[in-house]
Amino acid sequence: MQEMMKKRALQLLQDGTVERVLAWKTGEFSYDITPAVFESAEEIEKDFVYDAFCAANLSKYLVALSKKEGKTLAFLKPCDSYSFQQLMKEHRVDRDNVYIIGIACDGKADADKIKDSGIKGIKNIADNGDKLVVETIYSESTELDKKDFLAERCLNCKSRKVVIYDEMIGENGEVLDSNRFDMVEKIEAMTSEERFEFWQNELSRCIRCNACRNVCPACTCEKCVFDNDASGIANKAAANSFEENMFHIIRAFHVAGRCTDCGECSRVCPQHIPLHLLNRKFIKDMNEFYGEYQAGEDLETRPPLVNFTMDDVEPSIVNEKGGKE
Amino acid sequence: MQKIGVFVCWCGSNIAGTVDVHAVAETLKKEPGVVFSTDYQYMCSEAGQNLIKDSIKEYGLTGVVICSCSPRMHENTFRKAAQSVGLNPYMVEVANIREQCSWIHKDMATATEKAVILGRAAIAKVHLNAPLTAGESPVVKRALVIGGGIAGIQTALDIAEAGFEVDIVEKSPTIGGKMAQIDKTFPTLDCAACILTPKMVEAAQQEKIKIYSYSEVDEVKGFVGNFSVKIRRKARYVNEDICTGCGVCTEKCPQKKVPNEFNLGMDNRRAIYIPFAQAVPKVATIDPNYCTMLKTGKCGVCSKVCTAKAIDYTQKDEFVEAQYGAIVVATGFNPISLEKYDEFAYSQSPDVVTSLEYERLMNAAGPTSGTLLRPSDLTHPKTIVFVQCVGSRCDGGDKGKPYCSKVCCMYTAKHAMLTREKYPDTDVYVFYIDVRTPGKNFDEFYRRAVEDYGVHYIKGMVGKVVPQDGKLKVQASDLLSNEQLHIDADMVVLAAAIEPDKTARPLATMLTASMDTNDFFTEAHPKLRPVESPTAGVFLSGMCQGPKDIPETVSQASAAAAKVIGLLAKDKLTCNPCVAHSDEQLCNGCSSCEKVCPYGAITYQDKEFRMPNRTVAVRRVASVNPAVCQGCGACTVACPSGAMDLNGFSNRQIMAEVDAICK
Numbered sequence: 001m002q003e004m005m006k007k008r009a010l011q012l013l014q015d016g017t018v019e020r021v022l023a024w025k026t027g028e029f030s031y032d033i034t035p036a037v038f039e040s041a042e043e044i045e046k047d048f049v050y051d052a053f054c055a056a057n058l059s060k061y062l063v064a065l066s067k068k069e070g071k072t073l074a075f076l077k078p079c080d081s082y083s084f085q086q087l088m089k090e091h092r093v094d095r096d097n098v099y100i101i102g103i104a105c106d107g108k109a110d111a112d113k114i115k116d117s118g119i120k121g122i123k124n125i126a127d128n129g130d131k132l133v134v135e136t137i138y139s140e141s142t143e144l145d146k147k148d149f150l151a152e153r154c155l156n157c158k159s160r161k162v163v164i165y166d167e168m169i170g171e172n173g174e175v176l177d178s179n180r181f182d183m184v185e186k187i188e189a190m191t192s193e194e195r196f197e198f199w200q201n202e203l204s205r206c207i208r209c210n211a212c213r214n215v216c217p218a219c220t221c222e223k224c225v226f227d228n229d230a231s232g233i234a235n236k237a238a239a240n241s242f243e244e245n246m247f248h249i250i251r252a253f254h255v256a257g258r259c260t261d262c263g264e265c266s267r268v269c270p271q272h273i274p275l276h277l278l279n280r281k282f283i284k285d286m287n288e289f290y291g292e293y294q295a296g297e298d299l300e301t302r303p304p305l306v307n308f309t310m311d312d313v314e315p316s317i318v319n320e321k322g323g324k325e
Numbered sequence: 326m327q328k329i330g331v332f333v334c335w336c337g338s339n340i341a342g343t344v345d346v347h348a349v350a351e352t353l354k355k356e357p358g359v360v361f362s363t364d365y366q367y368m369c370s371e372a373g374q375n376l377i378k379d380s381i382k383e384y385g386l387t388g389v390v391i392c393s394c395s396p397r398m399h400e401n402t403f404r405k406a407a408q409s410v411g412l413n414p415y416m417v418e419v420a421n422i423r424e425q426c427s428w429i430h431k432d433m434a435t436a437t438e439k440a441v442i443l444g445r446a447a448i449a450k451v452h453l454n455a456p457l458t459a460g461e462s463p464v465v466k467r468a469l470v471i472g473g474g475i476a477g478i479q480t481a482l483d484i485a486e487a488g489f490e491v492d493i494v495e496k497s498p499t500i501g502g503k504m505a506q507i508d509k510t511f512p513t514l515d516c517a518a519c520i521l522t523p524k525m526v527e528a529a530q531q532e533k534i535k536i537y538s539y540s541e542v543d544e545v546k547g548f549v550g551n552f553s554v555k556i557r558r559k560a561r562y563v564n565e566d567i568c569t570g571c572g573v574c575t576e577k578c579p580q581k582k583v584p585n586e587f588n589l590g591m592d593n594r595r596a597i598y599i600p601f602a603q604a605v606p607k608v609a610t611i612d613p614n615y616c617t618m619l620k621t622g623k624c625g626v627c628s629k630v631c632t633a634k635a636i637d638y639t640q641k642d643e644f645v646e647a648q649y650g651a652i653v654v655a656t657g658f659n660p661i662s663l664e665k666y667d668e669f670a671y672s673q674s675p676d677v678v679t680s681l682e683y684e685r686l687m688n689a690a691g692p693t694s695g696t697l698l699r700p701s702d703l704t705h706p707k708t709i710v711f712v713q714c715v716g717s718r719c720d721g722g723d724k725g726k727p728y729c730s731k732v733c734c735m736y737t738a739k740h741a742m743l744t745r746e747k748y749p750d751t752d753v754y755v756f757y758i759d760v761r762t763p764g765k766n767f768d769e770f771y772r773r774a775v776e777d778y779g780v781h782y783i784k785g786m787v788g789k790v791v792p793q794d795g796k797l798k799v800q801a802s803d804l805l806s807n808e809q810l811h812i813d814a815d816m817v818v819l820a821a822a823i824e825p826d827k828t829a830r831p832l833a834t835m836l837t838a839s840m841d842t843n844d845f846f847t848e849a850h851p852k853l854r855p856v857e858s859p860t861a862g863v864f865l866s867g868m869c870q871g872p873k874d875i876p877e878t879v880s881q882a883s884a885a886a887a888k889v890i891g892l893l894a895k896d897k898l899t900c901n902p903c904v905a906h907s908d909e910q911l912c913n914g915c916s917s918c919e920k921v922c923p924y925g926a927i928t929y930q931d932k933e934f935r936m937p938n939r940t941v942a943v944r945r946v947a948s949v950n951p952a953v954c955q956g957c958g959a960c961t962v963a964c965p966s967g968a969m970d971l972n973g974f975s976n977r978q979i980m981a982e983v984d985a986i987c988k
Contacts, residue, residue: 067942090915091929091945221966222944223911231967232977254965306917306963 001103002050004169005075008101009048010041012073018099019070022061024054030124031111035061037072050075051127052109052146057264059083059093060217066094074098077105078173079153081162082260082296083217088164089299090258092220102162104170107146107154112272114149153263153276156180163297180261184280203245205271212248212265212275218255218295225250252278257286257303260296327388327452330361330380331444334368334393336423341366343427345437349392353444358452360384369399374406381410388416388451392444394423413456415902415973420447442986449985453978457902462952464550464898465650468889469494471542471832472655474502475521475875476867476882478528480653483886485533489893492535492647493528494542494556496828499604501525502657506587506681508688510875511739512770518603518690525605538606541828543644545652545835546925548955549862550898552649560640562611562619563597568635570607574627575599583615585692588685591700592692597627597636601690609635651862651889652836654846655882656829658868660821661716665724669712669819674792675700677817680711680733683740697748699816702795706815709744710799711737711755712787716822718758726822726843731872733820734761738771740818741780754781754812756801764874783810790817829869837923837955838863846870856885864888903973904954905961907947909934911968914945918960918969926953927960 009021025036025047033053038044059080065072076084081102087093109132115122121137132144158180160173187195213219213226225231226247233250252259252275261283265275286293290304333350335341346364354362361384365373368391380386389412391403396419404414422440430436468484470477473495484491493500505525507517528534537556544555578595585594587601596615599607611619611627618624618638628636660679663671671677676699678686689695699706713733719725734757741753760782762771774780785804790797799812825844833840838858839847846865849857856865866885867878907918909932919927927947936942947969949960960969961976970976 090913090917092913092915221911221913222968223966225965225967228911228967230977232980302920306920308921308923308959 001170002048005050005101005103006044006048008167008169009038009044009073009075012099013038013041013044017071018073019068020065020072021048022058022065022072022074024049024056024058029111029122030126031109031114031122037061037065050103052107052132053111053125053127055108055151055267057083057215057217057262059087060215060220062093062098063087063220066097068097071097071099073101075101075103076162076165077103078157078160078162079105079260079262081164082159082294083262084296085164085299086258086260086296087217087220089296090220100165100167102165102168102172104162104168104173105160107150107157109146109149110151113151114144117144117149151263151267152274153261153266156182158261158294180280181284183274183277184284187277187281199245202273203248205273206245206248207271208247209270211268211270213251215264215268216251216255217260217262217264218258219251225254248273248275248278252282255279256282257293257305258295259283260294327358327454328360328384328386329356329358329388329390329448329451330377330384330386331356331359331363331390331392331448332368332373332377332380333362333364333422333440333444334373334391335364335366336368336394336427337366340393340423340427340440343430343433343436344422344440345433346392346440348437349422349440349444352441353390353392353448356445356448358388359448361386368393369402374402377403377406378410381407381412386412388418388454390418390420390444390447390451392420392422392440392447395419395421395425413458415457416451416454418447418451418454420444445988446982446985449981450978453975453981454973457972459902460900460951461897462548462550462900464893464895465552465648466893467491467647467649468651468653468893469542469552469554469647469649470653470655470866472502472657472826472867472869473497473500473528473536473538474655474657474867475504475524476657476869476878477502477653477655478524479879479882480655480864480866480886480889481528481534482524482531483883484889484893485531487886487890487893488533489890490533490535492537492556492649494537494540496539496541497600498539498561498598498608498610499525499600499606500528500536500538501601501603501605503681504875505601505603506589506684506688508684508691509739509743511735512764512766514739514743522603522605525603529605536606537645539610540645542832542835546953547648548924548953550650550892551952552652552862554647554649554652556645556647558643558645560613560642561608562613562616562636562638562640563609564635564637564640565606565608567633568608568631569633570599570604570609571632572599572609573630573632574609574636577626577630579624579626580615580617583612588692589679589682591682591685611636611638651864651892653864653866653885653889654829654832654836654838654858654869655866655885656826656832656869658823658872659826661726661824663715663819663821666715666819668789669715669787669817670790670792670797671819674790674797674817676706676792676797676815677790677819679819679821680736680740681821683818684736687740687743697744704815705748705751707750708752708812708814709754709816709818710787710790710797710801710812710814711741711753711818711820713737713755713757713820714786714822715819717820719822726824728822728843728872729761730820730823731761732823732874735764735767735770735874737818737820738762738774738780742770742774742778745774745778745780752781754783754814756783756785756787758784758786764876785810787817790814823868823872825869836860836863856881856888862892900952901956903956903971904951905949905956905958905969905971906951907949907964908968908970909944909946909948911966912944912946913966913968914947915965917963917965918947921959921963923957923959924953924955926950926955 012018021038027034031053035056057080124135126133134142156178158178159175259279331353333346350362350364408414420443467490470481470493473493481491540558543557546553574597578597580596584590597611613619685691716725717730762768785802787801789800797814801810838860848855849859864885866882
């Protein structure tokens with residue numbers, strides 16, 4: 001896979017179709033992979049990587065890259081393609097300036113899960129198809145089944161279909177029946193006290209590093225309200241622990257209907273707060289109140305919360321449905 | 326820092342009875358920025374207003390908080406008072422301590438505490454208020470009347486009489502509405518056609534009135550004084566300007582089996598038809614659901630017989646876009662469907678009819694040419710049972726309507742009386758819950774039916790009607806003598822409840838006019854503004870606002886016309902300066918606001934912005950048309966970055982109010 005992608009990237013760069021390539025490169029550790037922009041063949045030969053740890057959603061980088069002169073080649077996984085299409089709807093990316101190669105995805109591995117399984121001193125993890133080969137500083141080599149170490153979002157994958165692309169590498173997948181709302185249902189079943197305690201426990205760990213916001217493809221405001229002194233709420237979220245929680249709740253409201261459930265927020269959270277559950281609750285509610293809706297699935301439909309039509313349901317209907325415990 | 330004056334109104338005992346107004350004034354005096362605080366018996370009175378004016382002058386107030394009734398009531402009064410002494414009227418805030426406080430609380434201590442909190446919120450808001458200046462918008466001097474029944478006709482005639490242009494949009498091929506189907510009118514028993522058709526002709530001949538018959542309103546944009554309306558002129562496949570209404574086509578058309586809706590399906594018409602002899606405009610219309618030519622392309626008889634060459638099978642729906650200063654809704658009513666009333670055997674026997682069907686059976690232009698014959702075997706019915714309140718005054722369930730349909734008591738008395746007068750050998754029974762006949766000469770009319778015409782009025786309801794051996798076996802209870810009755814009737818007449826026309830609900834959405842749970846339009850004030858909708862520039866005429874008889878409908882129609890004339894007589898209207906605006910530095914161009922705006926006030930443009938290092942970036946940003954914006958605020962909550970904001974109700978002002986309440 002990596003070689004095919006590399007070859008195609010070099011071709012497109014050399015024949016002048018694109019000016020730059022948006023993909024991934026290795027960070028400090030082999031499993032610590034970071035998005036990267038390559039502008040020359042040398043850089044690609046040296047650093048280009050694609051394996052089970054290329055988890056980052058690349059769509060958001062195209063907000064800036066698609067405004068640059070010349071085309072950008074972007075490798076988009078199914079998740080990334082939903083986000084990209086949602087950004088197109090919001091006029092945040094310029095489709096004409098992006099050459100999209102869709103890449104089939106069968107789930108990304110979660111390095112933390114491997115560490116949590118008790119393997120210490122990891123030096124390198126190699127992606128060997130279905131297997132992951134872990135080398136440690138103790139010069140041991142362990143072979144693991146990749147499926148046992150998939151990220152939560154991949155275990156509950158909603159779709160393996162790349163929804164927008166110019167060409168595909170690998171065979172495009174299908175929309176899946178996932179169990180992604182199971183945990184939301186569990187939380188819904190709690191009493192309000194239990195639920196408050198659950199979220200208090202999770203959100204109180206927040207250190208306001210803003211990683212979730214910065215990585216979120218739905219958070220592309222020119223200036224975030226939390227960074228805007230004039231908004232009158234910038235410092236509110238830092239005032240006390242309760243309002244700290246409000247940061248996440250406000251953010252969930254802001255992305256409601258536009259969140260494609262790519263799961264980046266939870267992936268990047270250094271405190272392992274399951275932030276995606278807040279977004280999934282919104283998605284589930286919207287599905288129930290207004291009918292199934294998947295953000296980024298197409299270019300025509302409007303998110304139910306950010307739309308006005310003559311046949312909008314009356315608020316009372318939402319109340320009736322929403323009022324049920 | 327603002328210099329704020331606080332004025333707490335007693336509203337007689339309305340507020341002072343439950344709220345310690347003196348304590349409220351004293352407590353609010355301690356709020357930051359408050360330089361003067363007092364209470365007074367009637368702040369809206371001249372003396373009260375003078376108190377405000379004098380204090381503004383004496384203390385140099387820059388902001389005013391009035392703790393009183395709802396701002397809907399007197400905000401304008403207080404704004405005008407402030408303006409008269411040079412304070413910008415938008416520096417006045419009203420804290421509603423009546424409807425939202427004193428009227429709904431009983432305990433003085435808690436009500437007082439709440440009044441203080443509400444006052445505090447208003448003070449917090451005033452601190453962030455900025456002077457606003459209202460612009461002006463021109464008034465298009467033409468009105469639109471939607472619905473061409475007696476209500477619409479009367480309104481249009483009155484508006485035209487005052488010298489303004491007025492268009493009527495009527496969805497059926499002729500104006501006239503329900504009144505055209507009625508035989509005689511209570512309480513005077515004059516013939517409906519004799520008093521209606523001259524009005525229809527007058528409307529057609531009045532040069533200020535334009536009638537769009539067989540047309541519907543497709544889209545409404547704009548605002549009071551300047552509505553833009555898209556009217557769909559449905560294809561009638563007949564050139565209206567050429568057709569002479571001679572009626573030859575309607576006699577020669579080979580498609581004879583089309584239920585005639587004017588006679589409620591009790592007889593047939595042709596596929597090309599003129600609804601009734603006095604139709605206005607008197608032109609033929611082809612029913613595309615039945616026309617063989619339109620369906621199969623094989624026929625063309627009407628085209629051959631038409632000497633005026635008016636038939637045009639290729640006609641398409643056409644659209645007219647027109648501007649109006651005011652819109653009058655006169656969409657009228659229909660009797661409810663009786664499908665759910667199996668107990669009265671309505672769908673089992675043709676001899677069980679609705680009152681409107683009975684009206685057609687009595688009418689000289691009806692299916693039986695005015696001779697009362699029962700539909701099943703065309704014989705004279707000897708025993709007729711009238712059942713009142715079928716679907717009216719039903720509480721609970723989805724079967725009927727909770728309200729009284731108001732007209733049934735009177736028209737049933739009329740039917741009973743006319744039947745007895747024409748056919749004295751007929752036995753007539755009327756089953757009722759109550760007989761409600763208030764109105765000039767109404768109760769006398771009903772008593773004549775009972776006393777002079779010998780109609781049997783029986784308090785009680787009919788339980789069941791069973792068609793058997795050519796008779797209708799009626800089982801009923803007489804509540805006064807407490808006995809079960811069994812009547813072998815020849816006909817049963819059901820006084821079906823009335824309901825607003827089905828087109829009213831989508832129209833209300835287009836007009837952003839509010840409706841009640843029964844789909845009747847809501848008036849701006851049930852007592853003081855009964856013909857205005859809460860949406861500025863939209864007026865109500867006739868049954869669309871609630872059940873009413875013809876005299877009431879006509880009075881309301883004229884009242885609505887008076888309101889329209891008052892609006893159209895103005896050259897300019899003062900705009901609401903509380904409109905949205907976008908901060909282009911913050912706007913992402915994401916279109917969220919554009920898509921939630923019910924008025925289409927938001928557009929986008931690509932704009933150049935200076936960036937660091939002398940570079941220029943082009944960004945897509947929103948802009949609001951202040952003339953179209955109604956200040957509803959939907960955009961401000963849809964905007965994720967807070968770029969959209971509303972004058973007079975800014976995000977910061979609202980947050981300040983919330984903070985003050987939660988303090």
